[in-house]
Amino acid sequence: xxxxxxxxxxxxxxxxxxxxxxxxxxxxxxxxxxxxxxxxxxxxxxxxxxxxxxxxxxxxxxxxxxxxxxxxxxxxxxxxxxxxxxxxxxxxxxxxxxxxxxxxxxxxxxxxxxxxxxxxxxxxxxxxxxxxxxxxxxxxxxxxxxxxxxxxxxxxxxxxxxxxxxxxxxxxxxxxxxxxxxxxxxxxxxxxxxxxxxxxxxxxxxxxxx
Amino acid sequence: xxxxxxxxxxxxxxxxxxxxxxxxxxxxxxxxxxxxxxxxxxxxxxxxxxxxxxxxxxxxxxxxxxxxxxxxxxxxxxxxxxxxxxxxxxxxxxxxxxxxxxxxxxxxxxxxxxxxxxxxxxxxxxxxxxxxxxxxxxxxxxxxxxxxxxxxxxxxxxxxxxxxxxxxxxxxxxxxxxxxxxxxxxxxxxxxxxxxxxxxxxxxxxxxxxxxxxxxxxxxxxxxxxxxxxxxxxxxxxxxxxxxxxxxxxxxxxxxxxxxxxxxxxxxxxxxxxxxxxxxxxxxxxxxxxxxxxxxxxxxxxxxxxxxxxxxx
Numbered sequence: 001x002x003x004x005x006x007x008x009x010x011x012x013x014x015x016x017x018x019x020x021x022x023x024x025x026x027x028x029x030x031x032x033x034x035x036x037x038x039x040x041x042x043x044x045x046x047x048x049x050x051x052x053x054x055x056x057x058x059x060x061x062x063x064x065x066x067x068x069x070x071x072x073x074x075x076x077x078x079x080x081x082x083x084x085x086x087x088x089x090x091x092x093x094x095x096x097x098x099x100x101x102x103x104x105x106x107x108x109x110x111x112x113x114x115x116x117x118x119x120x121x122x123x124x125x126x127x128x129x130x131x132x133x134x135x136x137x138x139x140x141x142x143x144x145x146x147x148x149x150x151x152x153x154x155x156x157x158x159x160x161x162x163x164x165x166x167x168x169x170x171x172x173x174x175x176x177x178x179x180x181x182x183x184x185x186x187x188x189x190x191x192x193x194x195x196x197x198x199x200x201x202x203x204x205x206x207x208x209x210x
Numbered sequence: 211x212x213x214x215x216x217x218x219x220x221x222x223x224x225x226x227x228x229x230x231x232x233x234x235x236x237x238x239x240x241x242x243x244x245x246x247x248x249x250x251x252x253x254x255x256x257x258x259x260x261x262x263x264x265x266x267x268x269x270x271x272x273x274x275x276x277x278x279x280x281x282x283x284x285x286x287x288x289x290x291x292x293x294x295x296x297x298x299x300x301x302x303x304x305x306x307x308x309x310x311x312x313x314x315x316x317x318x319x320x321x322x323x324x325x326x327x328x329x330x331x332x333x334x335x336x337x338x339x340x341x342x343x344x345x346x347x348x349x350x351x352x353x354x355x356x357x358x359x360x361x362x363x364x365x366x367x368x369x370x371x372x373x374x375x376x377x378x379x380x381x382x383x384x385x386x387x388x389x390x391x392x393x394x395x396x397x398x399x400x401x402x403x404x405x406x407x408x409x410x411x412x413x414x415x416x417x418x419x420x421x422x423x424x425x426x427x428x429x430x431x432x433x434x435x436x437x438x439x440x441x442x443x444x445x446x447x448x449x450x451x452x453x454x455x456x457x458x459x460x461x462x463x464x465x466x467x468x469x470x471x472x473x474x475x476x477x478x479x480x481x482x483x484x485x486x487x488x489x490x491x492x493x494x495x496x497x498x499x500x501x502x503x504x505x506x507x508x509x510x511x512x513x514x515x516x517x518x519x520x521x522x523x
Contacts, residue, residue, distance in 0.1 A: 036451070036487050036488055037487075037488065037491070038453070038488075038491065039448055039451050039452040039453065039487070039488030039489075040448075040452050040453045040454065041448050041449065041452045041453075041454050041455075041456075042454070044448060048446075048447040048448045048451055048452075048488070049447050052409060052447070052487075100513075105516055105517075105520050149410055149413050150412070150413075160485055162485045163485040163490070166485050166487070166490075167495075171495075174499050174502075178502060178503065178506055181503075181506055181507070181510070182506060182510075185510045185513070189517075
């Protein structure tokens, strides 16, 4: 019982629902996206037409879940956790990176222990902000463009507008996939590799176990 | 001496007059016909009433002069294909019944046109649904209007032009009931409805030719002429949307496309081809993304090893 007293209610239900929807959606988008980009007449990861349909539907779903996230962020104090203070940002990010690379192997304590006020460490803040405020809107906007190609400018100088949009969409998609791999791995860092995964499901975080 | 000089001068003037007359003769040939056949109305003396009559021309016999001048047969005289008796006006009614020359009458077996492979085209066409259903009366001119035909797919450097020109040939009947019923008792097909399954229909219609899916590809021909029955049309996205896209062997086949464009190879590749999902696989982007992925996985791998080592020690 003593242990549970230390637990903080870290992830409210709406964040967990959004996070879950987003996670499933993004996994589907990555798989179907790879199917489309690396399409080959001799070998297909899945049926092309099905991949297109699933990518479109899941894309809309993830777009809507981004809307839930934006509304939730505006209506609650959640947005504060993403606020990056410019002064000393670089030093803080460097300090956190050094902890992951060296410090944690030398039994050092995390330089920015998580609390109710600080849900993300400086490195998380920076990366999550880039993902949520730059990459995701970029992906959604280019995705809407590709869903309704008549909206896209036909030619930008000599380049096809659709070509540029698709290139940007695929590049951002790739970067989000890379983020997902790192995100999943970093989540396993803790006293027990599954601790953080349990937290995002039940909402409780135990700072002592981190 | 003076006589021979005068004779030479006379000959020169005479030669000039003859040349001018010949030029005039050539000019009057097409233009003579087009005096009436490029206008909406015709004015003539009515032999019964002795009055000048102004009537509407039959719209099917009106030629677009500018369009004709751009066509492959622009230098032809009308009577090269039509009966020379058309030079008389009023034209004799039975002239309409005279069979016209077919494309192969001129182009067949001609060394000059060997590269166009007219015989092979004919052979392929005879396998097509058009020939099987309609037979001999489905002539080349049903698709290739002799008056306006341009060898777009060979000469145009702009893919969208090639697509538009090619699709207009199909649409001239398949979206026009009057022309469609010239060869069929049915009404024209509801194209938008039939192609309902095709995502981004408008974009596809604008960027690829109907024949991409509706013909059997023949490598030796620039443009395939074996139009397939509708049930055999391609309905498989991957045929085009893949690394080894079929479009490379059809629409983008024209090797001279790049050399014709003066703006350089890169521009041609990027701007002239439409972006086809799956078919655009840039080697450099792929390499960069594989390197980034490999580095990330390697980093994680080292980190995992370090964590395991720490636990063991």
